[in-house]
Amino acid sequence: MHIAEGILPLTWAAANTAVALPFVLKGARDIKARAEAEPGVKPLMGLMGAAVFVVSALPIPVPISGTCSHPTGIGMAAILLKPLPAATITGVVLLFQALLMAHGGLTTWGANVFNMGVIGAFAGYGAFAALRRLGLPLWAGAAAAGALADLATYGGAALTLALALHGEQSVWTVWLAIFAAFMPTQVPLAFLEAAVTAGMVNFVVSRRPDIAARMGLAMWPRKEEVPGVA
Amino acid sequence: MSPNRLWLIAGLALLIALVIVAAAQPATEWEGVDAAVVQRYAADLGREAWTPFVNVQGDLLLFVFAVAGAIGGFVAGYCWRDLFGPTSIVKDVQKANDA
Known part of the structure; x- marks a missing residue:
């Protein structure tokens, strides 16, 4: 999903940055406001930032395809912090990775942030909210969010490449070819991400119901799953 | 066993299984999808990746990833x-009372 330096024409790179930047800035304001109002949630924000940083730079081998890829951690961050703060975390993480680890790029920063921090975060959070409203258990919503956020991130990367580089071919044909090429590696990792996201969200809710309630995890019908919230 | 532990064990088991099966396979380069998919399709469509502005390579890249992982792990x-x-x-x- 890390589109490398120079892959996108500069006009596309600038357009992607212009689209991603408002999400990152609004998320930063949300983080500041939340941290000032409730200092108790700062460690959760720090934990999510560190987790997304490590996980999104962790190449995992997938024997089916013979290639490596990394999970994103963005579904977990979007559920626990909300999508906009997750977009800000993505922006900071991808900036460090581009500057220090030759992972991604500065010209493609906006595109990578939009794919992971906006498309991935909102897709994951949307799936979680929809499934919870339908009355599914916490673990099911979190697992679906983890998997969908991962796949949506890669779908977004494929769309970015298709829109920028399709040339004479149709965007749809190019998108489908690139997205399909991601799938043998990314589907097994989506299952892994589903398990980790479900485990982490369940863990936070059971061990720190106070923080879970403050972060809005009790806003859907099955409030009884958050201990102490009637 | 609590559902939390079950989920964490399931995730870890899947991760370990991936590594074991991968190690048992014939030698392969284990190229990342960023290169195997993104850069390959981009090259087919006429765009090559530039050399990164901060171009760390070889063991220096291993060092950078190890340090980044360690710092991320300590913060986490x-x-x-x-x-x-x-x-x-x-x-x-106490913090709430102080505030």
Whole structure:
């Protein structure tokens, strides 16, 4: 999903940055406001930032395809912090990775942030909210969010490449070819991400119901799953 | 066994299984999808990746990834202790009272 330096024409790179930047800035304001109002949630924000940083730079081998890829951690961050703060975390993480680890790029920063921090975060959070409203258990919503956020991130990367580089071919044909090429590696990792996201969200809710309630995890019908919230 | 532990064990088991099966396969380069998919399709469509502005390679790249992982791990562990350690809730109550 890390589109490398120079892959996108500069006009596309600038357009992607212009689209991603408002999400990152609004998320930063949300983080500041939340941290000032409730200092108790700062460690959760720090934990999510560190987790997304490590996980999104962790190449995992997938024997089916013979290639490596990394999970994103963005579904977990979007559920626990909300999508906009997750977009800000993505922006900071991808900036460090581009500057220090030759992972991604500065010209493609906006595109990578939009794919992971906006498309991935909102897709994951949307799936979680929809499934919870339908009355599914916490673990099911979190697992679906983890998997969908991962796949949506890669779908977004494929769309970015298709829109920028399709040339004479149709965007749809190019998108489908690139997205399909991601799938043998990314589907097994989506299952892994589903398990980790479900485990982490369940863990936070059971061990720190106070923080879970403050972060809005009790806003859907099955409030009884958050201990102490009637 | 609690559902939390079950989910964490399932995730870890899947991760370990991937590594074991991968190690048992014939030699392969284990190229990342960023190169195997993104850069390959981009090259087919007429765009080559530039050399990164900060171009770390070889063992220096290993060093950078190891240091980044260690720093990320330490930060995560520190925050984890604050969130879930034995005195975490007591500290939060004290902070709220101080505020």
